Amino acid sequence: MIRVLIRTAAPLVLALGVGAPALADDHVITKDSPHTVAETIDKLEAAVKNAGATIFARVDHGSGAQSVDMDLGASELLIFGNPQIGTPAMQDDPLAGLVLPLKVLAYEDATGQVRVAYVEPEETFDEFEIDDDAEYIRQMEGALDNLTSAAVAE
Numbered sequence: 001m002i003r004v005l006i007r008t009a010a011p012l013v014l015a016l017g018v019g020a021p022a023l024a025d026d027h028v029i030t031k032d033s034p035h036t037v038a039e040t041i042d043k044l045e046a047a048v049k050n051a052g053a054t055i056f057a058r059v060d061h062g063s064g065a066q067s068v069d070m071d072l073g074a075s076e077l078l079i080f081g082n083p084q085i086g087t088p089a090m091q092d093d094p095l096a097g098l099v100l101p102l103k104v105l106a107y108e109d110a111t112g113q114v115r116v117a118y119v120e121p122e123e124t125f126d127e128f129e130i131d132d133d134a135e136y137i138r139q140m141e142g143a144l145d146n147l148t149s150a151a152v153a154e
Contacts, residue, residue, distance in 0.1 A: 028118070029117065075105065
């Protein structure tokens with residue numbers, strides 16, 4: 001009962017601006033997936049490897065929550081990157097290393113819909129000394145779009 005109330009009330013609280021998230025929803029790209037969270041991340045991982053990028057970590061947030069007797073539902077984060085694309089960003093501003101490598105979250109929402117989500121790279125780098133027109137930002141945007149599309153494909 002409490003879990004249902006929290007899942008129902010949290011979006012309303014955020015919509016009202018109380019405890020506002022660090023990133024506005026319009027900077028988070030989400031796509032519906034017809035697969036389970038694990039299957040979606042498996043497909044994403046395969047697409048990342050096929051693209052020649054490196055997988056740094058796969059974080060199972062749901063299992064982490066269960067390990068402390070809490071319920072989060074299915075939620076996994078894949079951390080990956082390509083030094084040929086990320087290194088120029090960190091050369092422009094070493095603090096870009098705070099947000100790199102790239103991250104994609106697959107999760108099951110309160111209605112049971114599985115989604116993938118990521119933050120638009122241009123917005124991610126807004127706080128750093130990085131030109132919005134940098135070629136590597138376009139490359140990251142294209143890679144995230146293509147990889148997440150592959151992950152949610154039937």
